[in-house]
Amino acid sequence: MLKTILFDLDGTLLPMDLSSFLTSYFNGLARICSHIAEPPVLHKHIMAATAAMIRDTRPHKTNQEVFLEDFTPRFNLPAEELMALFDNYYQGDFKNLIHCTAPTPLARQICLHLLDKGYRLVLATNPIFPRVATAQRMQWAGIADLPWALVTTYEHCHYCKPNPEYYREVLEKVGARPSETLMVGNDTREDLAAAKLGIKTYLVTDYLIDHGDPDYRADFTGRLEDFMEFAKKLPPATS
Structure with a gap:
């Protein structure tokens, strides 16, 4: 679950x-x-x-x-x-x-829907930027004020994607188990590397970054709007 x-x-x-x-x-x-x-x-x-x-x-x-x-x-x-x-x-x-981005209300809607269902959310962006730069991009996405369990930035992280230790550190910080976690991202190497720890993965294809790496296979694939439907079908998170 x-x-x-x-x-x-x-x-x-x-x-x-x-x-x-x-x-x-x-x-x-x-x-x-x-x-x-x-x-x-x-x-x-x-x-x-x-x-x-x-x-x-x-x-x-x-x-x-x-x-x-x-x-x-x-x-x-x-x-x-x-x-x-x-x-x-x-x-x-x-x-x-911000002119290089295309913010969508779907981002906030997805997060609010999952929060309402009791899911713990982590913003697992590659921690190569400082907190101030990440906070700015979160504002553009319309998700800065949400109750994130963790936002990864370079001030407090000790690894980067696609190192599996990055994901291990994230799980340890929030007290999550790999089998109870899903990673959602658009990069076939950086985000799908989470699978090495037993984390399920969802590859978002709108702005796909495909490294053509045969070592990684997503458990689920679709556009961001498809993930919204995926989220709606998820059962409430159990404690």
Whole structure:
């Protein structure tokens, strides 16, 4: 019996073309940081530090700590000054990236329906962004004020998707069992990797990211509107 539903955000509850979003994201950040690096250089360093987060498996290091550990030495500036630039961007121009998304009322309707049935909801977005950036995207999706059991951000997570340890950490934080959990996402590698722990998976195909990986098979597949019908058929969660 399912009790906990994990939701991806970008491309799932928040419809978006990820490529377009990332292009606009880096362009905006490059403007803020133009005095410290040329756009291609900044992009290269951010991608390298992000890759370091995704690779890292040290349980005592948060993703934020890993990012700073890799990113800061690339510039002749203290970490506090570098992070202040990012914070200024997230609290300012980042909001303009809503034009790269296509918010739908379905996201909120689905979550409210599941909450009414007693399900515990987790926003299991890949924790490579800080809390402020995730909160902004949640607002765009119309789900920021919902009682999430957990929202994964890089400040408090120690792993990233598709590492199965990310999912293990999420389950431990909310006290959920794999057999009673469903992961809903649009990425055939990052989201379907939850199956390695015995978590059921639902692949949302509206903004599908298909890696063509034969190691992962979704238990359920459909558009977000199909998931709404799927949610309606779920029985109330039991305690």
